[in-house]
Ligand SMILES: O=C(O)CCC(=O)C(=O)O
């Protein structure tokens with residue numbers, strides 16, 4: 001390509017095979033299942049659990065309605081997010097992410113070594129989260145991370161915290177249903193890892209309009225590392241999911257007030273590959289900015305992630321060796337900051353099985 005024709009910085013340009021196919025226009029359909037979380041005499045927990053099981057197995061993604069999150073809280077939070085991002089770069093950079101603490105504002109994130117066309121604001125669901133001090137497996141030291149809050153808009157912190165509390169309740173509800181769908185009687189044994197010491201992160205994404213949407217991605221293809229991701233998106237659309245049956249990229253249709261849920265790497269390992277953490281990416285457009293708000297439900301740093309005992313047996317031996325969740329995340333951020341390091345993936349923990 002002639003460099004003169006580039007209207008976006010070359011750091012954003014995707015390799016040809018990963019660029020989005022924008023033509024012919026592919027309208028978002030509702031192929032990704034939508035699940036009603038309400039329970040009634042005609043719709044028992046058992047029904048719900050079986051719908052979740054098939055969505056997790058077939059797609060790794062589903063949308064939920066009647067999820068119990070207050071729509072007023074969501075609307076207040078969305079409004080505050082827009083006010084924050086509408087400020088000048090200079091203002092936003094006052095709460096910029098720093099090397100040792102990946103919270104706050106950032107507009108230079110890479111996925112697979114290509115820059116994403118987005119701005120983010122991140123905050124920890126538990127202010128004062130324990131995190132491994134380094135990615136070195138022999139280093140047992142911890143550090144405590146605290147959020148960076150902007151002064152504007154007024155009440156931003158309170159609105160973010162109120163919203164995160166609602167999302168945490170939904171995350172616990174979904175985790176329980178997913179574990180029931182894997183044959184566990186409840187989430188009791190695992191719940192403890194998702195309380196005060198959870199490493200969960202709430203992200204606010206703004207994808208600005210882009211003059212060359214055919215060359216870039218809002219977020220490059222990736223899988224999420226946590227247990228679950230619960231995402232609110234606005235009406236613009238842009239999220240695409242890799243369909244398991246044929247590897248095609250399928251747009252996820254925006255449904256007002258619904259949440260998109262996807263299985264992360266932790267659930268893939270727990271389920272011993274019954275459920276898969278599915279690849280997804282974000283396509284941008286030349287006209288409209290888009291907002292999305294993922295809640296990454298992460299266990300405590302000390303959790304050892306491995307296939308659940310209830311899932312494995314002699315016919316289905318564990319496909320993974322256990323790994324430490326905190327070190328996994330620390331290695332991920334080390335890889336993102338140092339482009340020569342290959343990002344750690346759960347397949348690095350695959351067990352060598354006897355044939
Ligand atoms: O904005 C979206 O729709 C998805 C974002 C995403 O996949 C991520 O931040 O991990």
Ligand SMILES: [Fe+2]
Nearest residue numbers: 222223224280
């Ligand atoms: Fe993601």
